[in-house]
Amino acid sequence: MPQAIDTAPPKGLDLRLDRLPDLTTGKAPSGLMAEISLAAQTFVRVPRQNAYAAIGLGIYALFILAALFADQLIQYQPLEILFSDTYQLKRSLPPSADHWLGTTQGGRDIYSQLVMGTRSALAVGLTAAVCVVAIGTLVGLVSGYFGGWVDNVLMRLSDIALGIPFLPFVIVLAAFLGAAQSNIVLGIALLLWPNSARVIRSQVMTLRERAFVEAARVTGAGQWRILFVHISPNILSLSFLYTSVAVGWAILTEAAVSFLGFGPSNTVSWGYMLQDAYASQALGRGQYNWFIPPGLCIVLVVMGGFFISRGYEEVLFPKLKG
Amino acid sequence: MLLSVRDLKIHYKTPLGPVKAVDGISFDVPQGKVVGIVGESGCGKTTAVRSLLRVMPPVAVFAGGEVIFDGTDILKLSERRMNDLRWRDIAYIPQSAMNALDPVWRVGDQIVEVLRKRGNMSKTEARARSEDLFAMVGLEKNRLRDYPHQFSGGMRQRVSIALALALNPRLVIADEPVTALDVIIQRQVLDTFATLQREFGLSVVLVTHDISVVAYVCDFVVVMYAGKVVEKGPVRDVLTAPSHAYTIGLYNAFPELSADDDRELSPIEGGPPRLLNPPEGCRFRARCPFAIEVCKLEPPEVQVGPGHTALCHRAHEAAMLRDQARDPAVWRGVVTS
Amino acid sequence: MRYVLSRLFYSILVLWIVGTILFFMFRLMPGSPLAAFIDQTSTLEQQQALIARFGLDKSLFQQYLAFLGNLLQGDLGQSFFHRRPVMDVVLEALPNTVILTLSGLIVAYVFGVLAGAYLAWRRGTLVEGIGIPIALATRAAPEFWLGMVLLAFFSFYLGWFPAGGANTVGMEYSSDWARIFTLDFLRHLTLPMLTLAIYLQGLPLLLMRSNMIEILQEEFVTMGKMKGLSSRTIVLNHAARNAMLPVVTAFALGVGSAIGGNVVVETVFSWPGIGRLLVNAVSASDYPLAQGAFLIITAVLIGMNFIADISYRLLDPRIRLAASN
Numbered sequence: 005m006p007q008a009i010d011t012a013p014p015k016g017l018d019l020r021l022d023r024l025p026d027l028t029t030g031k032a033p034s035g036l037m038a039e040i041s042l043a044a045q046t047f048v049r050v051p052r053q054n055a056y057a058a059i060g061l062g063i064y065a066l067f068i069l070a071a072l073f074a075d076q077l078i079q080y081q082p083l084e085i086l087f088s089d090t091y092q093l094k095r096s097l098p099p100s101a102d103h104w105l106g107t108t109q110g111g112r113d114i115y116s117q118l119v120m121g122t123r124s125a126l127a128v129g130l131t132a133a134v135c136v137v138a139i140g141t142l143v144g145l146v147s148g149y150f151g152g153w154v155d156n157v158l159m160r161l162s163d164i165a166l167g168i169p170f171l172p173f174v175i176v177l178a179a180f181l182g183a184a185q186s187n188i189v190l191g192i193a194l195l196l197w198p199n200s201a202r203v204i205r206s207q208v209m210t211l212r213e214r215a216f217v218e219a220a221r222v223t224g225a226g227q228w229r230i231l232f233v234h235i236s237p238n239i240l241s242l243s244f245l246y247t248s249v250a251v252g253w254a255i256l257t258e259a260a261v262s263f264l265g266f267g268p269s270n271t272v273s274w275g276y277m278l279q280d281a282y283a284s285q286a287l288g289r290g291q292y293n294w295f296i297p298p299g300l301c302i303v304l305v306v307m308g309g310f311f312i313s314r315g316y317e318e319v320l321f322p323k324l325k326g
Numbered sequence: 327m328l329l330s331v332r333d334l335k336i337h338y339k340t341p342l343g344p345v346k347a348v349d350g351i352s353f354d355v356p357q358g359k360v361v362g363i364v365g366e367s368g369c370g371k372t373t374a375v376r377s378l379l380r381v382m383p384p385v386a387v388f389a390g391g392e393v394i395f396d397g398t399d400i401l402k403l404s405e406r407r408m409n410d411l412r413w414r415d416i417a418y419i420p421q422s423a424m425n426a427l428d429p430v431w432r433v434g435d436q437i438v439e440v441l442r443k444r445g446n447m448s449k450t451e452a453r454a455r456s457e458d459l460f461a462m463v464g465l466e467k468n469r470l471r472d473y474p475h476q477f478s479g480g481m482r483q484r485v486s487i488a489l490a491l492a493l494n495p496r497l498v499i500a501d502e503p504v505t506a507l508d509v510i511i512q513r514q515v516l517d518t519f520a521t522l523q524r525e526f527g528l529s530v531v532l533v534t535h536d537i538s539v540v541a542y543v544c545d546f547v548v549v550m551y552a553g554k555v556v557e558k559g560p561v562r563d564v565l566t567a568p569s570h571a572y573t574i575g576l577y578n579a580f581p582e583l584s585a586d587d588d589r590e591l592s593p594i595e596g597g598p599p600r601l602l603n604p605p606e607g608c609r610f611r612a613r614c615p616f617a618i619e620v621c622k623l624e625p626p627e628v629q630v631g632p633g634h635t636a637l638c639h640r641a642h643e644a645a646m647l648r649d650q651a652r653d654p655a656v657w658r659g660v661v662t663s
Numbered sequence: 664m665r666y667v668l669s670r671l672f673y674s675i676l677v678l679w680i681v682g683t684i685l686f687f688m689f690r691l692m693p694g695s696p697l698a699a700f701i702d703q704t705s706t707l708e709q710q711q712a713l714i715a716r717f718g719l720d721k722s723l724f725q726q727y728l729a730f731l732g733n734l735l736q737g738d739l740g741q742s743f744f745h746r747r748p749v750m751d752v753v754l755e756a757l758p759n760t761v762i763l764t765l766s767g768l769i770v771a772y773v774f775g776v777l778a779g780a781y782l783a784w785r786r787g788t789l790v791e792g793i794g795i796p797i798a799l800a801t802r803a804a805p806e807f808w809l810g811m812v813l814l815a816f817f818s819f820y821l822g823w824f825p826a827g828g829a830n831t832v833g834m835e836y837s838s839d840w841a842r843i844f845t846l847d848f849l850r851h852l853t854l855p856m857l858t859l860a861i862y863l864q865g866l867p868l869l870l871m872r873s874n875m876i877e878i879l880q881e882e883f884v885t886m887g888k889m890k891g892l893s894s895r896t897i898v899l900n901h902a903a904r905n906a907m908l909p910v911v912t913a914f915a916l917g918v919g920s921a922i923g924g925n926v927v928v929e930t931v932f933s934w935p936g937i938g939r940l941l942v943n944a945v946s947a948s949d950y951p952l953a954q955g956a957f958l959i960i961t962a963v964l965i966g967m968n969f970i971a972d973i974s975y976r977l978l979d980p981r982i983r984l985a986a987s988n
Contacts, residue, residue, distance in 0.1 A: 282931070303804045
């Protein structure tokens with residue numbers, strides 16, 4: 005039946021067709037700089053429309069600033085053991101004008117530790133997240149695009165990674181290779197990539213069949229070119245979403261590992277603070293000023309990541325509304 | 327007259343203001359007759375017929391008019407009284423049964439559910455009746471135990487028919503019941519449906535965008551465009567003497583309706599107007615090859631035959647316009663803003 | 664059925680591969696020299712016996728075979744610290760972990776499913792606006808910190824619950840079952856279980872909510888209204904049943920990952936489970952015990968992955984029965 009009277013455009017038209025590459029030269033007419041500027045514009049646009057994204061970014065901004073200006077923000081060194089004027093150890097002092105969050109059982113200023121902890125959290129969080137998502141994205145791209153035995157092998161590898169208990173593995177790694185943050189990052193990177201890999205893989209598999217990829221293939225663009233020049237930009241927003249969530253998981257993991265005593269003892273992290281508090285019987289003494297703030301900071305930063313992911317997802321990948 | 331729709335208006339609330347999806351439509355459904363509602367996507371037909379059951383998305387609101395079913399204006403009924411009517415008096419056959427049936431329930435259980443919960447039947451009675459219903463639509467009773475995805479498209483639509491007839495309704499609303507099927511199956515399902523309609527004396531409102539379906543099963547036809555009824559009347563009259571430019575255009579777009587085998591296809595160019603701020607005057611003006619100055623004013627409903635009306639300033643000249651419309655050149659380059 | 668068998672075979676394969684990885688990890692990593700596999704304080708005969716049993720004087724590959732062979736016989740070696748077979752120590756601790764994990768998960772999932780469905784029903788209202796951030800916050804909080812807060816408040820401050828362990832020290836029981844079915848055990852179980860539940864409920868809540876929202880937009884829900892069915896019938900019998908499918912799968916996966924993640928909760932509450940066993944073993948360089956506990960946790964994880972895999976297939980009739988077009 006000729007659909008002569010139905011002239012509305014079909015739904016689901018790929019709106020990115022306006023960015024079809026110039027098929028004769030195989031180059032996108034805009035080029036890398038335009039790609040970057042488009043990404044930047046999108047990045048800035050979303051928080052204006054969406055509360056989750058705005059709040060999440062705000063939280064991150066706060067903690068990043070705290071990390072950058074930590075030295076200016078604190079009065080004492082986080083690991084410095086402090087004594088009063090009368091040479092008494094400043095043991096477990098309650099919050100005061102001098103020590104906004106009081107002191108630990110070992111005589112250290114809690115507030116300083118808290119502020120310094122932002123550096124450790126963000127360093128581990130961002131590094132680990134970037135590693136995990138980089139591996140996951142790469143695996144997803146290659147696996148989804150090439151299919152066949154490559155896909156098989158990579159998916160079997162991901163099954164194995166998923167079969168290893170996460171926290172125990174990181175603990176053992178830290179115990180055997182040494183209590184350095186780099187080892188924690190290593191453990192996270194080795195086991196957490198499958199989640200992002202799978203999602204990206206299925207997205208790539210859908211994109212593979214799309215018109216603009218066919219067009220590129222027909223004009224003789226090489227496989228790697230198609231993969232990186234045409235398909236990747238569509239995937240990067242997914243990678244971004246995963247990164248903001250992965251930072252949270254990484255921080256939580258580092259905190260857990262430090263709490264269990266397998267973290268570095270010369271760096272102050274929030275996990276370290278909690279371990280110190282627990283071991284020093286802060287719970288029994290009701291020293292809420294000691295163990296509540298580090299936990300709260302973790303909650304805030306991780307939630308910030310969740311909010312950013314949720315916010316950008318709502319705008320970039322909207323689901324049908326009721 | 328089993329159903330009388332009078333000046334029905336339905337608006338969609340949007341951030342930009344109300345969209346007048348259905349803007350004052352009127353038609354009647356006599357007892358035991360099949361009324362087809364035909365129009366393109368977005369003309370308001372689905373919104374209109376779903377409103378007859380008062381099941382609409384939260385953004386849709388009634389903005390005026392009456393829907394008189396068996397003497398009562400159902401728009402004024404309380405929700406409870408309206409719910410009594412649902413399925414027992416007025417039933418619905420959806421376009422796509424695959425989406426309309428619960429995928430994790432057996433099909434037989436879904437029929438039994440309606441029979442027990444709305445028909446107050448016991449389990450045994452309901453089971454027996456569901457077997458009868460299946461027999462009626464030409465399905466084997468052992469398939470009652472299957473899940474929706476195990477049926478082919480045509481058989482699934484038969485399930486929908488069986489479900490709709492479960493409580494012996496008097497009015498059945500069929501919303502594009504065969505659109506999703508291929509042509510041969512369409513005929514089969516329509517035949518089954520028509521047989522049952524005659525046997526039980528059902529009144530039917532059949533929504534479709536396919537005029538050949540209308541020609542095949544309907545007694546009356548209502549043509550909708552941009553939220554308005556532009557022509558209505560007995561099927562034979564409307565199809566042999568279409569009196570609104572849109573209907574004439576539709577006619578041209580479906581050559582199998584005409585006797586001329588070598589008539590060229592001439593689609594109607596352009597698209598329907600946005601209903602947020604409908605244009606003044608006749609809504610079809612921008613796409614009409616016969617539009618004149620006066621068409622900027624609201625068109626009257628003109629009687630062009632017994633029970634046959636058209637919403638057009640030039641309805642009296644319909645015969646001449648039909649003649650002119652045979653030339654495909656007339657339809658090209660028509661669209662004005 | 665064939666699918667089930669092939670997935671089972673595959674799971675066993677993965678288990679074997681991971682076990683192999685563990686073996687090499689424990690043997691080859693720095694900080695665990697081969698000699699450390701034998702407790703230096705045991706007598707020379709004992710050392711000789713152990714060397715023979717584990718083939719430590721042979722090549723790495725032969726050690727691996729010995730390891731596999733012992734594994735299949737259920738022999739995980741001898742714990743340095745406890746001076747008992749690892750298998751015995753692990754099996755003592757396993758029930759505690761299982762009970763803690765299962766009770767925590769069940770509470771979490773029952774709550775999460777109900778709350779998620781409720782939030783979906785109340786879409787676009789203030790309840791949803793507050794509910795989602797709270798659910799996200801519980802997922803953002805470190806499990807052990809939640810435990811610490813609960814411990815500090817309900818145990819140390821209010822004194823309602825004991826501060827740790829699974830049973831009061833010094834009590835004797837006729838059997839393990841008798842030990843578990845006591846009020847004392849329940850009191851000890853409450854706080855750690857609540858901690859787990861609070862942490863874990865976020866996932867089923869958000870999942871159920873998101874599923875319900877999608878499903879409530881589906882045509883068959885509208886059809887339900889047209890049929891005149893009550894909201895309760897539509898939501899519970901139809902929408903929720905559809906929305907539950909992924910949640911059940913998530914539950915199975917949750918058991919697998921919680922067993923490993925329990926490590927921290929068990930530590931905070933001194934709960935004598937496998938997680939705490941592992942941590943202590945690693946700290947004390949008790950390699951056989953650490954390896955054994957790790958292996959058991961892995962086996963549970965892979966087993967639950969397998970169950971999750973087949974449960975989804977069994978529960979969804981669209982997958983269970985091929986379309987007969």
